[in-house]
Amino acid sequence: MTARPLELHPDRALPTDSNQRTVARTIYDQIKALPLISMHGHVDAQVFAENQPFADPAQLLIVPDHYVCRMLYSQGMRPEQLGIPRVDGGATETDSRAIWRHFCSNWKLFRGTPSRYWLADELGSVFGITEAPSADNADALYDQVAAVLADATFRPQQLLDRFNIELISTTDPAGSQLEHHASLAEQGLGDRVLPTFRPDAVVYLDRADWQASIEALGQASGTDVASYSGYLAALRERRQAFVRTGGLATDHGHFLADTTPLPQQVAAELYQRRFAGGEVSPAEVHAFAAHMLYQMAAMSCEDGLVMQIHPGVLRDHHSGVFAAHGQDKGFDIPFATEYTRALRPLLDAFGMDPRFRCIVFTIDETVYTRELAPMAGVYPAMRLGAPWWFIDSPESMRRFFETATETAGFYNMSGFVDDTRAYCSIPARHDLYRRMSAGYLSRLVTEHRLGEDEAIETAIDLAYNLPKLAYQSRQA
C-alpha cells in the first residue's frame, strides 16, 4: 500500500469560505513570523540548562505526551506497552522502536484531534517527514526523526532560535533552589528562560508530597516553616527569589476556583495541625487551598508577580493507573467549575488594585460568556487566559473567540499561552492559534464588523503584544 502523503497545506486551519480565506491569509501573513512568547510551559529547566541531545523519537514525541498516550489507551493499549514507567519499577516496553510503531500504526485514531494537527506539523516542519505515519513506514520514519535528533543544532538551547522563541517559562515548585536557572543565567539565557512559581504542592494539604515539599520550601528559603507565619515568610522569600531570577508569574493548579480567605488563626491552626502530622478533612484541604489563593494574590500586590489560575480538573481519575504509574498519565478529567462566586473574594479585594494582575484559565467552556468574559470585561486586574489543555484546539479556539470576545473584548485577553510538555510542539501550537485568530478576525472583516487594518493590528496584539503585556508586572 502506498503511503498517504503528509500534507502541510499553507492554508491549513484557515476558513473554508473563499472571501474569508483571502482576508485570513492577509492577516496571517502579518503575524506568522512574530517571535513566540511561551510563558506557561512545562519543559524542565534542567533540559535547557544541560542542553543534552534528545534520546530518541519515542522518548521525545510519544512517551511524555499524555495526549498521545491517552488516545492509544482508549483503544486498549496498556501504559506498559508505551514504556510508561511503573511506580514499582516493574517491566515496561524499553524498545523505543516498538513504542514508535504503536503510534504509527494507530495514526488514524488521531483524525480530527489537535494532536494530529500538531504532530503532522512537527513531523513535517521540524523533521522533514512527507509521509503520514503507518505500520508500513514506522521504521523509516523513526530513522528519519532520529537522524534529525542526532544533529548538533537540534539541542534544547539551539531550538530556542530555530523555534523563534523570544521568551519561555518553566514551571518550578515553591521549594526549588532554581539552580538550573542560575546555570542558564551564567550561560547568558537568564532573560530568555524564566522560572514560574508553582506552590500547589505546599498549598494542598492532602498531597502525598506535601511534607517533602514543605521541607524543601524551608530549606530553600532558610526559614523555619513549623509555624504558619514561618510558612508565609518562606513563601514570600521564595517569590522574591523567583523575581530575582527573572520570574514574572506564579501558577496555581487548583481543584476549585474558590478564593475565600480564612481567619488567620483558623488557617494557622490548620497548617500547624497538618505540619504536626494531624488529620485534615477534604473540606479543610479545599478551604486552606482557597485561603492560600487569596494570600498569593495579596503577595502579588507586594511583589508584582502575575498570578495564573488553572482550576477545574479532577486529577488521576483512575486509581489503578495512578497507583501503577503516578500522576499526569492522561487520566485527568475536567468538571463543571464555578467562577463568579468563587473569584469574588479575590476580585473584591484586589480586582481594582493597580498593583495586581491575574490571568484566569478554564477547561470548562460554558463559563466564557457567562462568567469569565463578564469579569474580565470589567476588572482591570483580570485577564482572560487562552483556551487551555483539551480546549487548546481549532474548534475550541474558534468557540473561544466567538464566546469570549463580545463581552471581554480582545484587549482583556492574555493572547496566546501554550501549555505543553512537548517542546517540539510549541511552534505548531502558536502557529495554529495564529491561524485561528486570523480566521475569526477575517469573519469580523467580511461581515463588516471590523476593518481589515484593525483586524491585522488586533491579530498582532493577540499573538505577541498581549502575552507580553499580560505577564508584565503592573508595578514595573
Next chain:
Amino acid sequence: MTARPLELHPDRALPTDSNQRTVARTIYDQIKALPLISMHGHVDAQVFAENQPFADPAQLLIVPDHYVCRMLYSQGMRPEQLGIPRVDGGATETDSRAIWRHFCSNWKLFRGTPSRYWLADELGSVFGITEAPSADNADALYDQVAAVLADATFRPQQLLDRFNIELISTTDPAGSQLEHHASLAEQGLGDRVLPTFRPDAVVYLDRADWQASIEALGQASGTDVASYSGYLAALRERRQAFVRTGGLATDHGHFLADTTPLPQQVAAELYQRRFAGGEVSPAEVHAFAAHMLYQMAAMSCEDGLVMQIHPGVLRDHHSGVFAAHGQDKGFDIPFATEYTRALRPLLDAFGMDPRFRCIVFTIDETVYTRELAPMAGVYPAMRLGAPWWFIDSPESMRRFFETATETAGFYNMSGFVDDTRAYCSIPARHDLYRRMSAGYLSRLVTEHRLGEDEAIETAIDLAYNLPKLAYQSRQA
C-alpha cells in the same frame, strides 16, 4: 494620522458566504423597515413625559451606558473619571468633553463587541458621523453630536417617530404612582409608551430599599401593608392600576428562577417579621422571592399581565464600587442558573392555563437546548425570551437560533426584545437582530431545510408579529 472611516456597510452582520448572503439580503429587505416593538426597556418614563432635550454627548451616550463604562474600567479607568456620581457626593469628572475623549481614545477596546456595533451604527445612522472615534477627532465628534442633540426634532418624543417605534415600555416599581404615564396619556402617547410592573424591590426582603418601597406601595395602593394579606391586596391593586394605564406585562429580576410556593402562613410570618424590622436569613429571602414569583403568576391568571422572568445575575460583584457608586455600574456578573426544577412549580400550576403567559429570559446560554427550549416547546403558557444583556450580541444571537430553534421552534419564541437604558441604541439593536435572524434563516434556506418564502414569513414574525403576540394578554 488620518482617521479611520466609520463604515456602515449595507451588508454588515449578514453571513459571509455569498449564496447565503444573497438570501439573507432578500429576507432582510422584507423586515428592515418594520416598526419596532420595544416592550422591555429601561428608559425612564419621565424622559418621555417631560420631553426635554438631551444634555450632551457624554451624558447621553457614555455615562449611562454600563457596557461602555465597564470596558473602560477593565483597562484601568476609574468610575470617577467617567463622571459616575458618588454616593457620598464626592468629586467626579464634570467636563463632558473629557469623558467623551476617554471614550474616543479607547475606541479600539470595543473591537468585536456589540457596543462597537451599536455605537458605530448610532454614530453613523443617527448622528451622521463618518470617522471612527479617536483621540484626534474626539472634540470634533463631540461638536457634531452636540449639534444634533440641540436640534428641536431630537427630543425623546420626536425620536419615537424617527426611530419607527410603534410601542415602547418603561420599567416602573410596584409603588409607582404612574404620574408620568398619566401625563403621557394626556399628551396622546398613552397607547405608545406603556408602563411595566416591576415588584423586585418589594419582593426581595434584603433590599436596602425594601422598607421605602413597601411604604410607597402602601401609599400608591391606598392599602395598609402591615399584614401579608394587605401586601398581596396592594400588589393586586397596583397591577390593576398598571393595566388601566396600558401596562401589558410584569418584570421580575430574580437571583434564582425558583418558583416554589410557601405555605401561606409561612410566607405571612416571614413578611410580617421583616415588616416589623426583624431578621430574615438569606435562605428565607430567596424562599420568599420564589414564593412571590409563584404568586405573581397566579395574579397574572387573574389580570392577564404577561410575566417576564430575568434570573441569574449576581448584582454588585465588587463591594467597593457598589459602596462608592451604587447599583447598575457594570459589576453585575451572571452565574449558572437552573430552570427545569426551578420553574416546575410555576409551570405545573399555570403552564397549561389558557389565561397565563410567561416569557423566560436567561444569560446562561447553556440552558437553551437543555432546559428552556424543551419547556417552551411544550408548555403553551411559556415563550422563550430573546438573548438578553451580555448575550444580546451577534455571536450569541446566532447561537441562540442554533440552540433554541430545533426544540422550541420559532413560534414559541418572543421574537426580539431589547433591554436597554441607551435610548439611541434601540434602532441599532433591533436592526442587528433582524440581520442575525435573516442570517440564520438564510442558512436554513441554502441548506434546503426551509423555503425562502417560509423564511421571509418567519423573519417578519420574529421581528414584529411575535413580540406583539408575546405581550398580548391571552385573556384579551
Next chain:
Amino acid sequence: MTARPLELHPDRALPTDSNQRTVARTIYDQIKALPLISMHGHVDAQVFAENQPFADPAQLLIVPDHYVCRMLYSQGMRPEQLGIPRVDGGATETDSRAIWRHFCSNWKLFRGTPSRYWLADELGSVFGITEAPSADNADALYDQVAAVLADATFRPQQLLDRFNIELISTTDPAGSQLEHHASLAEQGLGDRVLPTFRPDAVVYLDRADWQASIEALGQASGTDVASYSGYLAALRERRQAFVRTGGLATDHGHFLADTTPLPQQVAAELYQRRFAGGEVSPAEVHAFAAHMLYQMAAMSCEDGLVMQIHPGVLRDHHSGVFAAHGQDKGFDIPFATEYTRALRPLLDAFGMDPRFRCIVFTIDETVYTRELAPMAGVYPAMRLGAPWWFIDSPESMRRFFETATETAGFYNMSGFVDDTRAYCSIPARHDLYRRMSAGYLSRLVTEHRLGEDEAIETAIDLAYNLPKLAYQSRQA
C-alpha cells in the same frame, strides 16, 4: 392558495459553502446506501412479530410521536384533541382525519425543527407526497398516505428491507418473556430484530410499576425475588436469556449518572424493605439506582452485554398531564448532568477491563468537551454515544462533532444510534446523520486538516462500522 411544494433537495442538510458542499457530496455518496444499524429503538417487538398493517396516517405518524404532539401542545392544543388516550378512559378525539388535520394546519410550527426535517423526508421519500401539508390539502394527503399504508408491502417486516435495516433492536423490560422475539426467531428474523435488556422498572424503587415489574422478573426468571440475592440472580438469569435470544446490550434510563456502589448489606436491606412494602426516601431511591448501575456493569463483565447509559431527564414535568395521560407524553425535560464524578466508580472498577463496554449518552451538550470526550478519549471500555433525543438534530449534531471529536477522536464514538418510536422516521434519521457527518468531515478536508480519502473512510466507519463494533461484545 397554491400549496407550497415539499422539496427534498438532494443537497439538503449539506453545508452551504460551495467548496465544502462539493466535498460533502463526495463523502455522502459513499455512505448514503450503507445498511442501517438501529440498535436503540423503541418500536415494539410485537409490531414486528405480528406484522399487521399500520392503522392510519394519524395513528402511525402523529399520535405516537411525542415530538410532534408536544409542539402542538405548545401552541394550545390539548392532548385530547390529538387522540392521546386518557388514563381514566375519558373521551379523546377518535377521528384520525381530524387529528391529521390539526397536524397539517400547523405545519409552520415545525419550521427549523428536526421533526420538520424527518417528516418532510418521510412524507416525500416513503409516501410520495409532493406538497407541504396545510389545512387545504390535509384530506388529500391523508388519503395518499392511507393508500400507501394499505399496500401489502408496507408491513413492519417488509419495511426492514425497504428501509435497508440490517439490524434493529427493540427495548424490553427485565421481566420480559421475550415471546415476540421467540416468534421472530421462528419467522427467521431472530438475527435481525434483537431484544435489549432494560431493567429501569426493577431498579427504581419509587416507580409505580416496581412491584408488578419485580413480580414479572421473578416469574420470567423462575427465581424467588424476595431477597436481594434472589433479585440479583433473577437479573443474571434474564440477562442470559436476552443473550440467548440475540441480545447485545442493556439500556439504562437513569435520572443521574451516579454509579456509586453501596455496601451489599445496605443494598440488600433497602431492596428487602421496599419488597416488604416499606418506605424508601428519594435519596435512597437514587442511591439504590446508582448501586444497581454499578452491579449491571459488573454483570456486563460476566456476560458481555454492552451497557447503554441515558441519564439526565426529569420525566413527567407536568403532573396534570401525567395524571391524565401517563408517561412519555412530551413533558420530559432535561437538566444539567454531572458525569466526571458520577461515572468514576464505574470507570475506576471496569473502565480498563477488557471484558467491558459502555456507551454513554447525554442530552446535556455542555458535557461533551468537558467530561464525556475526555473520559471516552482515555478509557478503553467507554464509547461516546451519538446525540440523543432533543439533540438528535442538525445543529446539535454539528456541535457534537465540533465539541467531541477533538478530545475523543472519531474512533471512541458509537457512530450513529437512533432513538425513535417512529418506525418510519428511521431512514430519515440515519440519512440526516450521514449528511451531517459528511458536512463536518468536509470542513476538515477543506480546512486541510484531513485528507479526503481519510474523510470517506471515517464517514463509512461512523455510519456503519462503528455502530456495529460498539454493540459487539468485547468477549466475542
